[in-house]
Amino acid sequence: MLIEQKLEEIKLTSAQQTVAQYLLDKRSTIECMTIHELAKQTYTSTATIIRLAKKLGYNGYQELKDDFLKEIHYLDTHFNNINPNYPFDPNDNIQKIAVKVSVLEKETIEDTLTLIDHDSLQNAVWTMKKSRQIHLCAISYCLLLGQMFKLDMMRIGVSVNICDLSGDELFLPALADKEDCVIFISYSGQIDKLCLLAKQVKKQGAKVIVISALGNNELKKYADSVLNISTREKLLSKVKGYANEVSIKLILDILYSCFFAIEYQRNNEKRIEISKFAETSSYSTKRNSTIGVMKEE
Secondary structure, three states: OHHHHHHOOOOOHHHHHHHHHHHHHHHHHOOOOOHHHHHHHHOOOOHHHOOOOHHHOOOOOOHHHHHHHHHHHHHOOOOOOOOOOOOOOOOOOOOHHHHHHHHHHHHHHHHHHHHHHHHHHHHHHHHHHOOEEEEEEEOHHHHHHHHHHHHHHHOOOOOHHHHHHOOOOHHHHHHHOOOOOEEEEEEEOHHHHHHHHHHHHHHOOEEEEEEEOOOOHHHHOOOOOOHHHHHHHOOOOOOOOHHHHHHHHHHHHHHHHHHHHHHHHHHHHHHHHHHHHHOOOOOOOOOOOOOHHHOOO
């Protein structure tokens, strides 16, 4: 979760609010500002600034400033064309809405690619590969995207256990151990049940992969690998989660594809074998096409 988003959620004293508003107003101009200079400019104290930093999850002002400047750079260099929260206006016609949503999704894909760290991705893929069992935990639309990932993995003969926090999460710590990995998906990274579950499975020795928004959050504290989601949307004030849904789907597709590539020939043969079995089974719906590109040999 971005610092700007955290500042909207946590309760601040009037002095802390003054410092926070100064940071939001001045943005990158604070780069060379010391804690003493910031305190002077805001008519507060260094102690107030340190307490604000700790409320946001940092040890002190320098850590907060470093992350804040990184986030400002990110926010200022992405999504210049479309507002991800409200990508279209009430008076836009259907063609204009179609174009704007398409541009937003294209920008989201490009944004997500800039956030993917090579080493984190590689570590996540090999963690999955070496695991006895892959588990996935999420809620709401993240869970639906996880179900699609499960289906893809199942088609190459790899089982993914889905935990949807409807009661199944109570059993996961008993199932996941040091031979397993657990993928957690959460835009905010602050969902209590998910964080508690991540803490528990981490104690069991399971590897933890976190797919979440840019910035610090509780869920990332337990991660062995972190894959960042495009982070420009509000938690509540928006038409829908266009950007984070596209971003999560892309990250899961990349994880699947990299996993597939490790044993490309084997996985390709397995997927064809499983697909053929499903097509020829007595209870399946037979499919055919008169379109050349879709026909099988």
